[in-house]
Structures are given as structure tokens and as C-alpha cells.
Amino acid sequence: MRDDNPFRPGRRALTGHLRLRWAGFGRRLSTLILSISAVLGVAVLFVRLTGLVNLPLDEMVTLTAGLIGIQTIGVADWAGLGVLAAILVLAAVAVSSLTAACWHDRPTRSDAARVIDRHHGTKDLFLTLTLLDGSAGNYQPLVARNAISKSAGIQPAPVVPLPLSRGSRKTRGRPGCRRAAGACRPPFDPFDEVARADEIKQQRTELEREARKTKVRAEQLSDEEDENSPQVKQAIDELKAALKKMATAAPDANRKLLNQQRKKLGDLHKMADAHKLKQTLNRTTNDQKFGQIDSPKVEKWSKELQEGSTDNLKKELESKRRTSRNSPNLTVTTVPRPRRSDPS
Incomplete structure (x- = not known):
């Protein structure tokens, strides 16, 4: 019987295994860099603010700056602070790389099968295939045939994307940076069209x-x-x-x-x-006219x-108003009522 198990050693299987190892190394490296950088930052602040620990930071910064040709008196100036930050970053990257190389996730056949099943939605088909060696039953050829037919379209790159490629595809801060730059940039209107x-x-x-x-x-x-x-x-x-x-x-x-x-x-x-x-x-x-017009x-x-x-209408109205003011007031005459004679 021909052995067509897709998890047998081969070029594609080796590529998938290496991608799984590299993905595990990248995840561990990024976690370690963030953790060690936070610890180093807190340690430097504690040393500088409390003075309880006597570390030769000025001597170390001055010696390192002299080796690369930078004039500084220590961490008291900006050049010294930049050299100290560069030293801490390089130390964090070096320690994280060594630690991640020695301590990262080493994928097994079951891990690779789970990743493939989760990506392609094959309902634990490849995971079942990895467990056929220690199982008994007449369904093994059926599972192997289905797995072989599905494995023809499996590519390691989309199943296990590397951390660097995934980060380059999903740059979330780039649109926000473009909007901020556009808001701060003055309007460009050399020909006064706007x-x-x-x-x-x-x-x-x-x-x-x-x-x-x-x-x-x-x-x-x-x-x-x-x-x-x-x-x-x-x-x-x-x-x-x-x-x-x-x-x-x-x-x-x-x-x-x-x-x-x-x-x-x-x-x-x-x-x-x-x-x-x-x-x-x-x-x-x-009866409301000032006179005949x-x-x-x-x-x-x-x-x-x-x-x-x-203008002429206003002058005429003003003339009529002065005439009405100078006219004498009308007097009202009252007619006396006859007195009633007393009865005799």
C-alpha cells in the first residue's frame, strides 16, 4: 500500500514546520521585547529618582559615547540620554532574541493539524489523520483518502502567516497618521484657485x-x-x-x-x-387729510x-406737520340743560 500521508516528511511539510517554528519564535520575541523594555524603563526611573542603587550610568554612557565619537558628559544632557536609550533598546533586543531562540513554542503534528483544520474548516479531518497510527478500525483508508484530496490545495503561507508579514499588511496607525498630517498641513493654493x-x-x-x-x-x-x-x-x-x-x-x-x-x-x-x-x-x-393736495x-x-x-415728499409732510402744530385748538361749547321747576 502506497503511503500518501500528507504529514510524512517532504518539502511542503518541512516548509510548514519551519513556518510554525518561526511564527512561535516571533510571538515569543515580541512578548519578551515589550516585557523587558518595560522592566528596564521602570528600573532606570527607580535608580534615578530614589538613588538607593549606585549604578555607574554616567561612566557607562560616557565610555560608549566616546567609542562611537559622541561628546557627552553623561545622562545629564540630551546626547547622553539618547546613548542610554540606544543601549537599553539594544540590550532588550539581544536578551529577548537569545531567550526566544531557546524558549519558544515547538509545534507538533497535532498542532499543525489543528491549524490546518481551523483555517480550512475541515472539521478535525487532519487531526484524525495524525491519530490513525495508534487507532484500530476499517475507516483509516477513508480518512487518508479524504485528507490526501484536501491537502492538494493547502499552502503554508496563508495557513501560517509570519508575524512580520501580518504586521505589514495590517498597519492600523497609518490612516490615523495621514489624517493628522492632513489636518496640520497648511492648504496648498499657489494659484489662488481655492x-x-x-x-x-x-x-x-x-x-x-x-x-x-x-x-x-x-x-x-x-x-x-x-x-x-x-x-x-x-x-x-x-x-x-x-x-x-x-x-x-x-x-x-x-x-x-x-x-x-x-x-x-x-x-x-x-x-x-x-x-x-x-x-x-x-x-x-x-377727515384725516391735512388739506387738499x-x-x-x-x-x-x-x-x-x-x-x-x-425728498420732496418728506418736505411736504414736514410742512403739513408744522401747520397742524400752529393751528388754534378747537373749542367745544356745551349747551346747558334746562332746570326743572319745583312743583308748587
């Missing part, structure tokens, strides 16, 4: 605000100014069309177009206010109000 776009956006917002005010004003005067409603609607439609025609690459043309629309909206406001005042004057009753004056004031001027 500034022009911001200016156009601000002007667009201002015009939209004025359009909303014009729309509210038109709704308030819609009942009394039916003849002006089409003009207001036309102005709003023209403003919307102008906003759609604006282009970022032509700021001067945009500014000219916006100024035209602003002037047109201002003229509409003046016309609306003039018409409102005209209706107020026409609504006055005979000539028709030519009314026509002249209406024309000036349509042009946006109210």
Missing part, C-alpha cells in the same frame, strides 16, 4: 439670501401688487438662471453677472416701496418715488 472658489461661493450664498428676502417680500405684497408680481417672478427666475451659469474658471464674469442681478433686485425693492407709499396716500380719508404734486411724488427719491 480662494476664488470660496469668494464665488460666498457671493452665491449672499445672492441666495437676497433672493429669499425678495421672495418673502413678494409674498407679502402679492395681494396688493398684482401688477408687480410678474416682474418679481421674472427677477427670481433670472437670478436662478444666472446662478446656474456661473463657472469657477471665470470669476470676473461671475462677479459682473452677480452685480447686475443685485442691481435689478435693488430696483425692484425701490419700486415695491414706492408703490406701497402711493397706496397709503390714496387710502387717506377726507394738488393732483400735479401727487403725480410728481409718484414719479419720484418710482425713481427711488423721497
Whole structure:
């Protein structure tokens, strides 16, 4: 009977075994480096802050710095602190490497089978295969055949990723560092494109605000100014069309177009206010008039109000107010009631 056990010694089996050993060594090395670095840091702080242990840190740092050509007086300056940190890091890495080489997880056949079953979801098929040598039963050829058929697609690299490759694929701090660098970096705008776009956006917002005010004003005067409603609607439609025609690459043309629309909206406001005042004057009753107003004056004031001027109207109102103050007060005469004669 041909021995097709996939766990027999071979090139792929040897590669998988070496990857398992290397993965165990990497896990143990990283754990030891972190632990030894923490212990060394606490020890250095304890020695420097308490002074209970007399360690020649200054002499060791000065000697090491002299060997590599660095001038320092000890751990009292930044150069000495850097040399001390480098010594501690190198010591931690060296001790951790030696310890991990002598004391790390050595995988067995059962460990390799469990890893394969967990990765491929084969429900302990390979683990059962490793236990066939000491078991009895007629199902051994069936298990071996199923394991051989499954082992054709097994690759050691995805089943046992190395710690360094897994860490390089999953760099969690890189997106956060990019965001922080982007937030601290000043905006790069050598040709003032961003500034022009911001200016156009601000002007667009201002015009939209004025359009909303014009729309509210038109709704308030819609009942009394039916003849002006089409003009207001036309102005709003023209403003919307102008906003759609604006282009970022032509700021001067945009500014000219916006100024035209602003002037047109201002003229509409003046016309609306003039018409409102005209209706107020026409609504006055005979007993509330200051006096008879000539028709030519009314026509002249209406024309000036349509042009946006109210100077003559204000002068006339001030004149009427002074006249009303100088007029004598009206006196009210009371009629005495007849007295009733006493009955005799």
C-alpha cells in the first residue's frame, strides 16, 4: 500500500514546520521585547529618582559615547540620554532574541493539524489523520483518502502567516497618521484657485439670501401688487438662471453677472416701496387729510418715488406737520340743560 500521508516528511511539510517554528519564535520575541523594555524603563526611573542603587550610568554612557565619537558628559544632557536609550533598546533586543531562540513554542503534528483544520474548516479531518497510527478500525483508508484530496490545495503561507508579514499588511496607525498630517498641513493654493472658489461661493450664498428676502417680500405684497408680481417672478427666475451659469474658471464674469442681478433686485425693492407709499396716500380719508393736495404734486411724488427719491415728499409732510402744530385748538361749547321747576 502506497503511503500518501500528507504529514510524512517532504518539502511542503518541512516548509510548514519551519513556518510554525518561526511564527512561535516571533510571538515569543515580541512578548519578551515589550516585557523587558518595560522592566528596564521602570528600573532606570527607580535608580534615578530614589538613588538607593549606585549604578555607574554616567561612566557607562560616557565610555560608549566616546567609542562611537559622541561628546557627552553623561545622562545629564540630551546626547547622553539618547546613548542610554540606544543601549537599553539594544540590550532588550539581544536578551529577548537569545531567550526566544531557546524558549519558544515547538509545534507538533497535532498542532499543525489543528491549524490546518481551523483555517480550512475541515472539521478535525487532519487531526484524525495524525491519530490513525495508534487507532484500530476499517475507516483509516477513508480518512487518508479524504485528507490526501484536501491537502492538494493547502499552502503554508496563508495557513501560517509570519508575524512580520501580518504586521505589514495590517498597519492600523497609518490612516490615523495621514489624517493628522492632513489636518496640520497648511492648504496648498499657489494659484489662488481655492480662494476664488470660496469668494464665488460666498457671493452665491449672499445672492441666495437676497433672493429669499425678495421672495418673502413678494409674498407679502402679492395681494396688493398684482401688477408687480410678474416682474418679481421674472427677477427670481433670472437670478436662478444666472446662478446656474456661473463657472469657477471665470470669476470676473461671475462677479459682473452677480452685480447686475443685485442691481435689478435693488430696483425692484425701490419700486415695491414706492408703490406701497402711493397706496397709503390714496387710502387717506377726507377727515384725516391735512388739506387738499394738488393732483400735479401727487403725480410728481409718484414719479419720484418710482425713481427711488423721497425728498420732496418728506418736505411736504414736514410742512403739513408744522401747520397742524400752529393751528388754534378747537373749542367745544356745551349747551346747558334746562332746570326743572319745583312743583308748587
